[in-house]
Amino acid sequence: MNEEITxxxxxIYEGKVVNLRVDTVELEPGVxxxxxIVEHSESVAIVPVDGRNKVLLVRQYRKAVGKTLLExxxxxxxxxxxxxxxxxxxxxEETGYTAGKIQHIGGIYASPGYCTEFLHLYLATQLTRAPLxxxxxERIEVVRVPLKRIPDLIxxxxxxxxxxxxxxxxxxxxxxxxxxxxx
Numbered sequence: 001m002n003e004e005i006t007x008x009x010x011x012i013y014e015g016k017v018v019n020l021r022v023d024t025v026e027l028e029p030g031v032x033x034x035x036x037i038v039e040h041s042e043s044v045a046i047v048p049v050d051g052r053n054k055v056l057l058v059r060q061y062r063k064a065v066g067k068t069l070l071e072x073x074x075x076x077x078x079x080x081x082x083x084x085x086x087x088x089x090x091x092x093e094e095t096g097y098t099a100g101k102i103q104h105i106g107g108i109y110a111s112p113g114y115c116t117e118f119l120h121l122y123l124a125t126q127l128t129r130a131p132l133x134x135x136x137x138e139r140i141e142v143v144r145v146p147l148k149r150i151p152d153l154i155x156x157x158x159x160x161x162x163x164x165x166x167x168x169x170x171x172x173x174x175x176x177x178x179x180x181x182x183x
Contacts, residue, residue, distance in 0.1 A: 040117035092132040100126025
């Protein structure tokens with residue numbers, strides 16, 4: 001596949017979380033098209049597993065889809081922040097726990113057809129209580145689910161968002177090695 005050459009780019013919206021731009025691209029000599037691109041910063045998504053092999057999931061209403069979803073904790077990496085630091089911050093904000101160990105288990109593009117967001121996936125273990133205040137615009141319920149029940153929840157359509165599916169299936173299906181100690 002050939003790379004698309006950007007001929008022009010114009011930003012049409014700047015927001016708190018996302019920006020939107022429209023690019024005119026050349027597909028091949030003489031053939032042009034437009035691409036609507038949502039610019040979003042990097043994010044982290046965390047699979048927190050406690051000492052009893054239960055996953056801490058979060059239940060929250062998502063306006064974009066008009067549903068309450070069951071998800072793994074996640075959040076945006078702030079400017080100047082490392083993904084690893086973001087894992088600890090988001091985990092504490094959303095679940096009230098911190099991790100003694102984190103392990104990078106991969107990464108995914110949220111929706112590469114139109115969005116720049118890349119999510120770093122992490123496994124968090126050795127959890128201890130260490131709450132931080134939640135963001136004022138979030139309403140989150142923490143739900144503990146036995147890891148062995150995750151495939152059934154996925155099959156029943158109770159877990160539907162891509163970051164949660166990718167993170168949970170990575171933990172269930174891929175042998176995990178190289179856990180990184182919190183430093």
